[in-house]
Amino acid sequence: MDWQALALSLKLSFCTMVVLVVLGMPLAAWLAFSKRRWKPIVEAIVALPLVLPPTVLGFYVLMALGPSSPLGACCERIFGHRLPFTFSGLLIASVLYSLPFAVQPFSAAFASVDPRILEASACSGAGPLKTFFRLILPLSWAGVLTGLVLSFAHTLGEFGVVLMVGGNIPGATRTVSIAIYDQVQSMDYGAAARTSALLLGVSFTVLVLTYSLRKVRLFP
Amino acid sequence: MSRSLDCDFECRFKQGPVIRAAFALPTEEASVTVLFGPSGCGKTTVLRCLAGLEKPDTGFIRFGEESWCEAATQVHQPPQRRTLGFVFQDYALFPNLSVAGNLAYPLVGISKDERHRRVSAMIALLKLEGLEHRRPVELSGGQQQRVALGRALIHRPRLLLMDEPLSALDRPSQESLRRELRGILREMGIPALLVTHDRNEALMLGDRLLLMQDGGIQQDGLPAEVFTRPRTPELAQALGIGTVVRVRILSRENGLVRVAAGSVELLAPDPGGLGEYAHACIRGEGVAVEREVHGDPTTRNRLRAKIVGMEPQGALVRLHLDCGFSLEALVTAWACEDLNLREGETVMAMVKATAIHLIPVW
Numbered sequence: 001m002d003w004q005a006l007a008l009s010l011k012l013s014f015c016t017m018v019v020l021v022v023l024g025m026p027l028a029a030w031l032a033f034s035k036r037r038w039k040p041i042v043e044a045i046v047a048l049p050l051v052l053p054p055t056v057l058g059f060y061v062l063m064a065l066g067p068s069s070p071l072g073a074c075c076e077r078i079f080g081h082r083l084p085f086t087f088s089g090l091l092i093a094s095v096l097y098s099l100p101f102a103v104q105p106f107s108a109a110f111a112s113v114d115p116r117i118l119e120a121s122a123c124s125g126a127g128p129l130k131t132f133f134r135l136i137l138p139l140s141w142a143g144v145l146t147g148l149v150l151s152f153a154h155t156l157g158e159f160g161v162v163l164m165v166g167g168n169i170p171g172a173t174r175t176v177s178i179a180i181y182d183q184v185q186s187m188d189y190g191a192a193a194r195t196s197a198l199l200l201g202v203s204f205t206v207l208v209l210t211y212s213l214r215k216v217r218l219f220p
Numbered sequence: 221m222s223r224s225l226d227c228d229f230e231c232r233f234k235q236g237p238v239i240r241a242a243f244a245l246p247t248e249e250a251s252v253t254v255l256f257g258p259s260g261c262g263k264t265t266v267l268r269c270l271a272g273l274e275k276p277d278t279g280f281i282r283f284g285e286e287s288w289c290e291a292a293t294q295v296h297q298p299p300q301r302r303t304l305g306f307v308f309q310d311y312a313l314f315p316n317l318s319v320a321g322n323l324a325y326p327l328v329g330i331s332k333d334e335r336h337r338r339v340s341a342m343i344a345l346l347k348l349e350g351l352e353h354r355r356p357v358e359l360s361g362g363q364q365q366r367v368a369l370g371r372a373l374i375h376r377p378r379l380l381l382m383d384e385p386l387s388a389l390d391r392p393s394q395e396s397l398r399r400e401l402r403g404i405l406r407e408m409g410i411p412a413l414l415v416t417h418d419r420n421e422a423l424m425l426g427d428r429l430l431l432m433q434d435g436g437i438q439q440d441g442l443p444a445e446v447f448t449r450p451r452t453p454e455l456a457q458a459l460g461i462g463t464v465v466r467v468r469i470l471s472r473e474n475g476l477v478r479v480a481a482g483s484v485e486l487l488a489p490d491p492g493g494l495g496e497y498a499h500a501c502i503r504g505e506g507v508a509v510e511r512e513v514h515g516d517p518t519t520r521n522r523l524r525a526k527i528v529g530m531e532p533q534g535a536l537v538r539l540h541l542d543c544g545f546s547l548e549a550l551v552t553a554w555a556c557e558d559l560n561l562r563e564g565e566t567v568m569a570m571v572k573a574t575a576i577h578l579i580p581v582w
Contacts, residue, residue: 116312119273122299123306124326125375134325138316 005179028106058164109143229279257432305372313356462548482545488576504550506575
């Protein structure tokens with residue numbers, strides 16, 4: 001069992017989830033409530049990772065973060081090192097790859113809040129932030145939880161993007177799915193089976209917990 | 221200079237009606253203005269525009285010196301900047317907050333002690349003691365209505381807007397809350413604009429009535445005056461006046477006018493300005509029915525009539541009568557039973573002269 005890879009995968013999943021809370025929630029709120037004509041374009045961009053092969057996404061992220069691109073050069077100046085084949089680069093790729101798994105459930109949950117309640121909040125003098133934190137977020141907790149768990153579980157099992165952007169550096173970018181791939185390549189089927197079973201168990205448990213919690217109605 | 225809400229605006233809906241509103245409300249005094257009209261005439265749209273929840277396509281809404289909306293210059297103040305209270309038809313209480321949480325929600329920029337004091341005072345005023353920690357789903361319709369009213373009033377808004385606040389309640393709750401609502405509004409001293417299509421609500425709560433029909437305000441006056449003296453036959457029908465009949469003026473004497481309605485004659489107060497013809501509006505409540513069909517039917521608006529239809533309406537029965545023209549009478553179910561009234565029978569209908577309002581035909 002490659003415990004180092006498992007720890008790295010858990011760290012990556014947790015960090016991805018945290019970044020998606022910070023970036024995904026405002027984006028989801030905008031998608032849920034905006035009436036802009038170009039909203040479908042943003043929705044399509046968010047959903048792209050669902051249909052794009054991970055290698056294609058990984059390739060573009062690799063190119064974008066590489067030293068020859070303006071973005072990559074800028075990131076290098078900020079972080080002091082190149083992002084491809086580092087944990088930071090891997091995190092950026094994971095956030096992009098898991099974006100729809102968080103943003104879509106968040107957005108659907110926010111949109112399902114009764115608009116009359118939002119109007120009542122505005123008429124009570126509350127601004128958008130107060131309305132979001134006091135009403136929208138508590139009333140859409142099930143969708144938010146689903147988004148968080150899906151993005152966590154999805155990052156835990158990702159392979160293609162990780163391989164393209166992170167490579168296979170033990171302790172830095174070697175995640176558990178890469179470790180399984182390595183174990184199979186070196187014909188260590190026993191270790192691969194144990195790691196796979198652990199990943200399967202963790203993913204299954206997380207999903208069962210999520211779906212059980214979603215049935216609990218806090219605010220009927 | 222007195223402060224007032226002035227508005228003159230239009231809202232256009234795609235493939236739908238155009239809603240127009242032009243009126244001024246004095247907001248220095250705690251009066252209740254009723255926006256009355258049939259369902260679908262645009263009352264709620266007017267209220268939502270005043271609250272800032274809808275943007276008018278043309279026109280303006282001003283509150284004293286403040287400009288809430290100027291369509292021409294794209295000025296539109298959000299609801300948060302208008303400092304008003306809004307009671308929604310379905311209450312729109314916050315389901316995740318308790319009664320106390322809902323009431324305290326609009327209170328910002330005050331100390332915790334002051335917030336607690338104001339919430340406690342509102343709970344006492346609205347008789348919600350013991351329910352502070354309950355969620356909205358655990359409340360009855362009447363209790364929810366009180367919480368919605370308290371939430372709209374607690375931050376002392378400059379204007380209270382209410383969209384059919386009692387319509388979701390059963391009739392006994394409506395009646396008791398109607399009485400209390402009037403007292404609460406007086407005590408809080410906040411001017412209010414109330415939307416309703418309920419005549420009793422309008423009469424009991426309103427100091428002034430704006431009658432809305434076909435997407436515009438058609439008549440403005442004291443509630444009792446508007447209800448008894450509609451300006452046009454169409455408005456009379458919108459106000460629920462059961463009988464509107466075209467009559468010919470026969471003679472005038474001592475402030476009364478004798479008119480011919482179909483084959484019978486009626487005496488009515490002379491409103492002045494009558495020509496050769498008029499529309500006679502007769503409220504069902506002003507028509508009494510008795511079994512005795514003998515005597516002179518031409519005196520004191522006594523009309524021999526045949527019952528052509530009976531329509532039970534709770535404690536009342538609406539009788540459709542044929543007395544040379546179609547006349548409606550509203551009698552109690554008890555009287556109906558006592559007189560043993562049946563369809564097809566002939567009775568004597570007595571129309572109070574004061575229940576007849578004549579609208580000149582130009």
